[in-house]
Amino acid sequence: MVYTKTMNNPFFQKDIVSSEEYIKDDITYILALTQRMKDIATKFGGVSILSHKILAALFFEPSSRTFSSFITAMQRLGGGFIPMHGMAHTSLQKGETFDDTIQTFANYADVIVLRHPDVGLAQRAADIAPCPVINAGDGIGEHPTQCLQDLFTIQDALGSIDGLKIAMLGDLFHYRPVNSLAKALVHFPNVQLYFVSPKGVGIQERVQSYLLNHHMKFFELESVDEILSDIDVLYVTRVKKEYMSEDLYAQVQGAYKVDMEMVKKMKKQSIIMHPFPRLGEIDEAVDNDERAVYLRDQMKNGMYARMALLASVLLPEVSI
Amino acid sequence: MVYTKTMNNPFFQKDIVSSEEYIKDDITYILALTQRMKDIATKFGGVSILSHKILAALFFEPSSRTFSSFITAMQRLGGGFIPMHGMAHTSLQKGETFDDTIQTFANYADVIVLRHPDVGLAQRAADIAPCPVINAGDGIGEHPTQCLQDLFTIQDALGSIDGLKIAMLGDLFHYRPVNSLAKALVHFPNVQLYFVSPKGVGIQERVQSYLLNHHMKFFELESVDEILSDIDVLYVTRVKKEYMSEDLYAQVQGAYKVDMEMVKKMKKQSIIMHPFPRLGEIDEAVDNDERAVYLRDQMKNGMYARMALLASVLLPEVSI
């Protein structure tokens, strides 16, 4: 689909907290605009449509990709940023409350991008801040902008998302991108989801309920072997050690590893995704296989998708 | 008063270390330009008059508001910045002296903004650096840019500063914004100051001397009750735990708290200010009262005032 100037912008001044809020038209819009941003970034590096706008990057957890792609996206569009990476130097150290901190940054910035280890804090920030808040990951909750880059990556690589067979492999319980992506996939007809995980870290029940309520077909498996030759997307996750007990970690750690032997069983027209960082879940020998999109396309698409989203949240109409 | 292009800029290439240096015309000028910056920021986000200028933000102490409003102000005016928040990654870690560090950043930046826990270090930096140095708080010394946003906030909310009754409540001994504001208020006729503080944390003697020398009327009290219905401004402070002994903290902590019961006794045409962060000195129930200006106006005005000051320090003439 081609992006045109006349498309209606559904995101102006909106908070982005959960992919549950996306309707199909929102996704169609943002994927089209992401393609347009990709073209612009590739040809010109960027375009200054967000001059004199400021993004506050409030990251209570480490981040390489999400932090960098957000502030890079902002600057490629001509905007500025407040880097609060780790929050160690803020007044939280003096005992200030979360609520006052959010109100504070909302006074200086035009948009707040928040990462926090606790589920629901992004929603809380959105309720408090007069400016839009974008959830850059809230604990084991959601990661609704990772979801946009993932959808774009799938569509870009395979032409369409409709009817695909998508397997999610690994620690699905603690892995927020899985929650956001699975929920967004309900808008695409005939998608089949396979949740493949070691015992104890299966997909969350509230996500299952959401999918059932939206008539989404899904299966839970303990091994990916039987479906490997049939799936279009293998979406691999990291064991989120920092979110689990040592016992559970010992039990789950190393339970899955994608190597070339496995990849060779996959269809030629399939892709392997991983939001990264990886801790050995995908063998480095796989990196050079053309099915592996995690190291380049998936990451770069994160920047393009965030350019699209920031422009849409901050401008009534995105004319580029 | 309306800002016009023909106003003389008194701040070009000047250091801003203490509010003692402001004369009345300086304040008149900067408040008028702050209003202009507020108009511009509100309508357009900013204006690129500081392109290719760089601000070095050297913060030896945590800061949310001062750090963010300075780098936001700089970027809204088209300038760039060096974020040295916490100083942990500088050569101070290798044993470099303060003096060499200041000289270093003065080579790359057009203006240095410095926060430091020790009184007098801002003046020392100003003496060393060839470029202008702005004091963003030096221990229990001064905070001369907080003072500007406070003056603007008062004038903006109440129309004029002349003749107002202003009470400062709390730990006044360790709270630098109080020092800077009290000294600047000597330029406004018939202002009456009330310093209300628990024992042991009263207003510093050198500030009292300054006020007496400048014929400023002030009173010291231990309770705000008797003047509450009469004052125009209630300026609340935080107990600066990090600057006092544990004994003193135990004695002072929790000694005052502004709640709605108190606020109801205040005049309708009065305001409650706090430079923040707060640690319980103002009940959150007060936030929604229209007299409470601390969460929005006072913070935002900090950005506008710093836009005005940065432009004036870096440009011979501010024509906007």
Next chain:
Amino acid sequence: MVYTKTMNNPFFQKDIVSSEEYIKDDITYILALTQRMKDIATKFGGVSILSHKILAALFFEPSSRTFSSFITAMQRLGGGFIPMHGMAHTSLQKGETFDDTIQTFANYADVIVLRHPDVGLAQRAADIAPCPVINAGDGIGEHPTQCLQDLFTIQDALGSIDGLKIAMLGDLFHYRPVNSLAKALVHFPNVQLYFVSPKGVGIQERVQSYLLNHHMKFFELESVDEILSDIDVLYVTRVKKEYMSEDLYAQVQGAYKVDMEMVKKMKKQSIIMHPFPRLGEIDEAVDNDERAVYLRDQMKNGMYARMALLASVLLPEVSI
């Protein structure tokens, strides 16, 4: 030499890892462009030729001058940056590999500037990243951009580098700028090098081999006294405590200190350099002597040289 638009740019999309890679024409080009950048920065602050380009500053070690001059240079040319100072907030904390981290930032940035405590990691990053990588110091290896500012400083102060007598004093074994500068000096006819160091921290053997292979004349001494009145450049270094054993540090520490008594023995037309930080190797009384170029020219030239290099790496032709 005057920079002209028609000069061929030898650095476009190149990695800058070691000064061994510079040929004489490269140096001639970059010194001429550095002069041009100095003129522009002095007159206008900068020029926006790198709009929508992004620099990722990945610093695994503390840095004041290199970090600041790089991000300042980038912003003075209109570009943006990703500040990863200390790397504490990246996914390295979650266990991500160096290789994956480099690949990640290469997806968002147009150029990576890397400082790392281990020799060879800059080369490794350059091998991995699709975008150019600039070595901002790799352990006791190289510092090839410090070398450019040093060459410019010498030429600017003394007119020409040819035929000069240059003494390097101090811990030469652990001090990477010395390695890069010595190697680059092989391109200048009749330069004589004197390596003056306490026992145990002499110039590295592999550097000596390089110089011998390139027919460079050099001498090793334990005292600078006998050559002091004869040299054109005294290049002083810091004892790199963080790279040596406690025993070696105890032995080397305080072994040399440049004071006014020594400086008075030097020629009027000579200069004293130090890449900084200093830890007492040069007495502060020397700072005001006109031979001392370390506190202003040498640092500022770092910014100009990096403006020249960044523009050249990122643009096919630098027309300014």
